[in-house]
Amino acid sequence: MLNGDAVEILLVEDNPQHAELTLRALKKHNLTNNVLVAKDGAEALEFIFATGDYHQRQIENGPKVILLDLKLPKVDGLEVLRRIKSDERTKEIPVVVVTTSEQDQDVVKSYKLGANSYIVKPVSFEKFVEAVSQLGFYWMLLNKPPS
Amino acid sequence: MQAGRTSEQIKAEIERMFGFFPNFFQPVLGAPEALESLWQEELSAYVNNPLPAVFKEKLFARLSRYCANPYCLVTHSCLMRFLGQSAGEIARVLESPAPASDADIEGPLHTLAAAGSPLPVWPEPGSRLEEALLRCSEISFLNARGAAVCRVELRRLLGVVNHTHLIKFLSFVKLAHLWIEAYPEVSYQADERTMKLLAAIVRDEPRLADFFNQYPEIVRRERESREARLSVERLKIMQEIDRSILAAQSAEEIASVALRRLRYLVPSERVTVALKGPAPDEATVLATNVDGEHNVEAGTRLPIEAYGDLSNLIAEKLQRGEAYLLDALSVPDPAPAIRELRTKGRRYYFIVPLLAHGELMGSLSLGADSPGALTAEHLEIAREVADGLAIAVQQARLHEQVRQHATELEQRVAERTAELEAFSYSVSHDLRTPLLTIDGFSRMLLDDYADQLDAEGQRLLKTICSNSQNMGRLIDDLLAFSRLGRQEMRPAEIKMSELAAAVCAELTATAPERKLQLNLQPLPPARGDQSMIRQVFVNLLSNAIKFTGPKDVAVIEVGAAEEENHNVYYVKDNGVGFEMKYADKLFGVFERLHGDDEFAGTGVGLAFVQRILRRHGGRVWAEGKVGEGATVYFTLPRKGRKSC
Numbered sequence: 001m002l003n004g005d006a007v008e009i010l011l012v013e014d015n016p017q018h019a020e021l022t023l024r025a026l027k028k029h030n031l032t033n034n035v036l037v038a039k040d041g042a043e044a045l046e047f048i049f050a051t052g053d054y055h056q057r058q059i060e061n062g063p064k065v066i067l068l069d070l071k072l073p074k075v076d077g078l079e080v081l082r083r084i085k086s087d088e089r090t091k092e093i094p095v096v097v098v099t100t101s102e103q104d105q106d107v108v109k110s111y112k113l114g115a116n117s118y119i120v121k122p123v124s125f126e127k128f129v130e131a132v133s134q135l136g137f138y139w140m141l142l143n144k145p146p147s
Numbered sequence: 148m149q150a151g152r153t154s155e156q157i158k159a160e161i162e163r164m165f166g167f168f169p170n171f172f173q174p175v176l177g178a179p180e181a182l183e184s185l186w187q188e189e190l191s192a193y194v195n196n197p198l199p200a201v202f203k204e205k206l207f208a209r210l211s212r213y214c215a216n217p218y219c220l221v222t223h224s225c226l227m228r229f230l231g232q233s234a235g236e237i238a239r240v241l242e243s244p245a246p247a248s249d250a251d252i253e254g255p256l257h258t259l260a261a262a263g264s265p266l267p268v269w270p271e272p273g274s275r276l277e278e279a280l281l282r283c284s285e286i287s288f289l290n291a292r293g294a295a296v297c298r299v300e301l302r303r304l305l306g307v308v309n310h311t312h313l314i315k316f317l318s319f320v321k322l323a324h325l326w327i328e329a330y331p332e333v334s335y336q337a338d339e340r341t342m343k344l345l346a347a348i349v350r351d352e353p354r355l356a357d358f359f360n361q362y363p364e365i366v367r368r369e370r371e372s373r374e375a376r377l378s379v380e381r382l383k384i385m386q387e388i389d390r391s392i393l394a395a396q397s398a399e400e401i402a403s404v405a406l407r408r409l410r411y412l413v414p415s416e417r418v419t420v421a422l423k424g425p426a427p428d429e430a431t432v433l434a435t436n437v438d439g440e441h442n443v444e445a446g447t448r449l450p451i452e453a454y455g456d457l458s459n460l461i462a463e464k465l466q467r468g469e470a471y472l473l474d475a476l477s478v479p480d481p482a483p484a485i486r487e488l489r490t491k492g493r494r495y496y497f498i499v500p501l502l503a504h505g506e507l508m509g510s511l512s513l514g515a516d517s518p519g520a521l522t523a524e525h526l527e528i529a530r531e532v533a534d535g536l537a538i539a540v541q542q543a544r545l546h547e548q549v550r551q552h553a554t555e556l557e558q559r560v561a562e563r564t565a566e567l568e569a570f571s572y573s574v575s576h577d578l579r580t581p582l583l584t585i586d587g588f589s590r591m592l593l594d595d596y597a598d599q600l601d602a603e604g605q606r607l608l609k610t611i612c613s614n615s616q617n618m619g620r621l622i623d624d625l626l627a628f629s630r631l632g633r634q635e636m637r638p639a640e641i642k643m644s645e646l647a648a649a650v651c652a653e654l655t656a657t658a659p660e661r662k663l664q665l666n667l668q669p670l671p672p673a674r675g676d677q678s679m680i681r682q683v684f685v686n687l688l689s690n691a692i693k694f695t696g697p698k699d700v701a702v703i704e705v706g707a708a709e710e711e712n713h714n715v716y717y718v719k720d721n722g723v724g725f726e727m728k729y730a731d732k733l734f735g736v737f738e739r740l741h742g743d744d745e746f747a748g749t750g751v752g753l754a755f756v757q758r759i760l761r762r763h764g765g766r767v768w769a770e771g772k773v774g775e776g777a778t779v780y781f782t783l784p785r786k787g788r789k790s791c
Contacts, residue, residue, distance in 0.1 A: 015580060015584075017584040017587070017588065018580070018583065018584065018587075021583065021584070021587040021588075021591075024587075024591065100579050100580065121579070121580075121583055122583070122619070124586055124612075124616045124619070125583065125586050125587035125590040125591075126590065128583065128587070
């Protein structure tokens with residue numbers, strides 16, 4: 001397990017193959033440093049709020065961006081999003097929602113809850129890689145030294 | 148009655164009593180039985196009636212103003228003179244105006260109310276109280292407005308005995324009127340004594356001569372206008388009921404309107420409509436219109452058993468379509484509900500069936516406290532109203548049922564839609580998820596192990612990729628297609644020329660390698676959902692670009708024609724075209740006329756277009772010829788439809 005405080009990208013994804021594909025897509029954009037995969041909403045919350053297995057972590061230390069699948073076991077993605085965005089300590093963390101359909105009602109709901117962006121999982125892996133590239137934008141933004 | 152007397156014997160008795168033989172009896176002189184009957188009636192109700200003689204004559208004369216034959220009017224005016232009344236007093240009694248407004252009732256009622264009850268002594272001739280008695284009796288006799296209140300007051304004031312004498316007297320006056328109206332030849336001029344008295348009266352009050360002469364004509368005119376008024380009122384009520392039916396108002400509203408109007412026409416103190424149910428042994432008051440205190444409100448449930456055995460009898464009559472006259476006082480061994488009516492002093496009820504197509508739905512009841520208050524004519528009016536009401540109530544119930552069915556259907560549709568949405572969601576999520584994995588892992592295999600695969604191995608893998616992507620597109624199209632049916636339409640004015648131009652520009656940008664010659668004719672504006680109609684252009688123009696692929700120069704034309712009710716738009720190309728015998732297949736979901744190797748596609752595009760246009764109240768069709776191109780036409784109504 002990574003040192004929790006060093007995690008820069010939190011990927012919340014229950015499907016291990018999709019997690020693998022996402023990691024690969026991130027790798028193609030050189031975004032592989034310190035990615036942690038949480039396999040359900042409960043684990044994601046434990047990490048973000050430094051409880052359970054992650055109680056030694058400091059909440060203030062990131063992650064820098066969260067990639068959040070909406071359909072998750074235990075605690076669903078919208079609930080995770082709501083908790084992140086309604087807590088003063090975490091609401092500034094950019095959350096990119098990963099969804100299976102652009103027309104999904106959940107996209108609208110997640111925007112209302114404060115999601116910063118979304119990417120649609122296309123059937124084509126190539127297109128998925130393209131979609132993930134927009135994360136580079138956040139990356140640049142986040143790594144900018146505070147002015 | 149002494150049976151078997153001859154006419155001569157009876158005539159002799161009448162002459163002994165009056166000093167002459169009134170012309171009144173002349174028509175039945177040849178029929179001793181009839182003469183006897185008439186004479187006995189007169190004796191008992193009039194001659195021997197113990198009400199004061201002057202009062203009887205005054206009342207007789209005044210009431211006879213409403214009889215078409217002036218016989219009674221003149222003879223009883225003369226009898227007033229005979230009893231010592233001056234010509235001036237006679238004129239006063241006769242010339243008091245017919246009761247017309249509420250004010251005509253209130254004065255006399257006030258006078259009656261101020262008198263002690265029952266009356267200790269009969270009022271003096273010419274007193275205000277006597278006049279009030281005359282007036283109230285007249286109103287009651289005529290069944291004019293306020294008759295019900297007058298009857299209550301008269302009964303209270305006169306006490307049982309005198310009130311009975313009065314009712315009997317009034318009935319006889321009615322009888323006398325009917326009698327002489329049937330025999331217009333009965334004339335006061337034939338009565339010697341009457342003519343003598345009349346001469347004296349006219350000498351004292353010459354204007355009475357004109358009065359008597361003109362009276363028959365006045366009565367005739369009065370009656371005609373009264374009948375006209377009545378039939379106009381009847382028509383109005385029936386019209387209002389009809390209007391209520393058309394307006395599909397609730398049964399309650401219809402009934403209360405009808406009852407209010409009915410009371411203008413019928414001198415009933417209480418009118419009520421009750422419908423059978425909800426339980427088999429009860430009825431529920433639908434509407435009621437009552438003088439004074441309401442003790443039975445709409446919605447009150449009436450247990451039928453409270454009416455005892457009588458309820459069966461009434462139900463049978465009503466079922467046969469007959470009305471029932473209930474006299475609460477004459478019911479032997481009365482059930483609780485009847486006893487209650489008695490204690491409240493309520494006596495007569497006309498109960499009229501509400502029958503719609505042979506089904507007894509309930510009843511309309513009219514209550515009155517004196518006999519004869521409700522006549523056959525009133526009954527007829529009540530039945531007419533009841534018939535209208537029955538149909539109206541049935542209609543209202545049907546409307547209510549239809550409304551309920553519609554609500555249920557809507558609910559069911561909403562449930563199904565929700566189910567379908569949940570299904571679509573899971574299709575979109577669950578079917579696409581493994582596809583991404585298939586495609587992604589095949590791609591990983593290609594990326595990482597390409598050097599270990601020969602050309603055939605790579606081809607096989609690429610086939611897996613392209614098919615999983617193809618299946619992904621199919622799922623997306625299918626979802627979009629099903630979503631279209633549920634999507635809410637936002638109709639607005641659409642500038643079709645601008646829209647088509649924008650879509651053309653967008654699509655040509657995606658095919659820079661093609662030589663496209665786009666010919667955009669001016670298009671009339673349409674009304675519809677902008678994003679949906681945009682999708683129509685996108686699909687039609689993409690098809691045009693796709694199917695002109697083999698041509699060196701693709702020529703695509705967009706144009707329109709305005710017709711009477713709709714605009715016809717078209718997209719025409721010089722592409723591969725199609726065989727007309729397949730024209731209908733073009734618009735089916737997943738129907739394709741070309742293999743994937745010729746032209747890629749899922750076969751949803753034109754089905755999509757058709758669905759959008761149907762929702763707009765328009766249609767789509769295609770014409771084409773193999774190798775020469777195709778034209779797809781679609782129509783949009785000039786006035787947009789809300790939704791369908």
